[in-house]
Amino acid sequence: MSGGHLDDTICAIATPMGEGGIGIVRVSGPHAIPFAAQIVALRNRCDLHRAHNHRLYLGDLLVPKRQQQTSPNPSPERLDEVLVAVMRGPRSYTGEDVVEIHCHGGPLILQMACEALIQAGARLAEPGEFTKRAFLNGRLDLTQAEAVLDTIRAATTIGLRIAQDQLKGELGQRIARMREELIALLAHLEAGMDFVEEDVSFIEDREIDRTLERVLDELSRLLETADQGRIIREGLVTAIIGRPNVGKSSLLNALLQANRAIVSHIPGTTRDTLEECLNINGVLLRLVDTAGLRDAADCIEQEGIRRTNEAVHQADLLLIVLDGSHALHPQDLELLSLEPEKRRIIIINKSDLGLQISESEIFGHLRNQNFFSVPPQLVCLSAKTGMGLDMLRTSIQSLALGSSLEAPHSILVSRLRHKTALIEAKIGLEQARRALARGLSSECLALDIRTALTALGEITGEVSTEDILDKIFSEFCIGK
Secondary structure, X not given: OOOOOOOOOEEEEOOOOOOEEEEEEEEEOOOHHHHHHOOEEEOOXXXXXXXXXXXXXXXXXXXXXXXHOOOOOOOEEEEEEEEEEEEOOOOOOOOOOEEEEEEEEOHHHHHHHHHHHHHHOOEEOOOOHHHHHHHHOOOOOHHHHHHHHHHHHOOOHHHHHHHHHHHOOHHHHHHHHHHHHHHHHHHHHHHHHHOHHHOOOOOOHHHHHHHXXXXXXXXXXXXXXXXXXXXXXXXXXXXXXXXXXXXXXXXXXXXXXXXXOOOOOOOOOOOOOEEEEEEEOOEEEEEEEOOOOOOOOOHHHHHHHHHHHXXXXXXXXXXXXXXXXXXXXXXXXXXXXXXXXXXXXXXXEOHHHOOOOOHHHHHHHHHHHOOOOOOOEEEEOOOOOOOOHHHHHHHHHHHHHOOOOOOXXXXXXXXXXXXXXXXHHHHHHHHHHHHHHOOOOHHHHHHHHHHHHHHHHHHHOOOOOHHHHHHXXXXXXXXX
């Protein structure tokens, strides 16, 4: 995207590809209105240059006749009936002049409209270029620009609400307040450095420490939300694991309410990982059904078990399925102790057949382990009858969202980029406090505070590089 220029006028199809009732072509830039005026004629015979802002006009889409496209001034032909909206900058999405042409949603019509705009002088927009222009023109900060993409991709109501809060600028405003405090502190320190020979101080050490502590507390609170925010945004990668024939595939089908996985009494039926997405009480689950863990009988099953181990390693949550109709197997005990740092729910399946495993037996074994980062939860259910599935859903929600079963109401950090920058800012301020405690010079404190300011500025885009912007906006589709 680094090749694009703000003085270009760009155009793109803004609606998904394929057939639809309505399709939208968007054009933005300094010549958006004159270029659009070459391909639309308003029915009221008004010149598009004199059209009112943010008002829909009925018109006709005019494109050069196909057989005359190579001639210098091809005569236009009416292609479609359209609605046209003019949004002059800065009161537009990009902050520039924008024209939207709403036509019938046939792929050919939309393509021909874009081709006509390109022939008029526009160029095809690059991925995310409309939103990038909104950022560069000050309409959005970088957190809001990222929230546009998160809004489009949100798969749960909780994820959508978090994206909308960020789109309103709540995270950006919180970062801005911290930066303001640090900038004011830095100004006092630098003023004092100008009068160091006169031994004049513009701020006391106690006040410096209080400010640093206050901003550090704010950074810590934001960082505490990072794991939860990532899960809400990206989903909880969940591996269903267990020995063969304990009911892993039946559990997957029961949760999906569809016969997605083959279920058989023959051990080793599942030989590869099977992935599905599921919304459970506002939490996006990326479910991975795995091959049963046992001594492999052939090379194909060995590969399936290798993939199972890989899925376990990459998972955020383990659903460890036990066959409750049989006594605990030594291999079950090994599974219970896998990856102790991960969240886990122990599922005693086949409870409809009569339980041969007791909860006290399992918890007795787990007490001997005593090294889990998050206390395991236990659910008895029957994947066949559906009994206990609601309890499993509640347990999954509670592990994903924390102690509260409601969606979080605080601002969440949901991107790794934000988390990394917050950690860098925190390190800088912690170093500043240590320098203050050791009585080091104001120059040392100022250097550490500037490091924190730079890191925080990277979150909102006040400090950015072309590489960072290209990476962020390349995730967008063309037309947004």
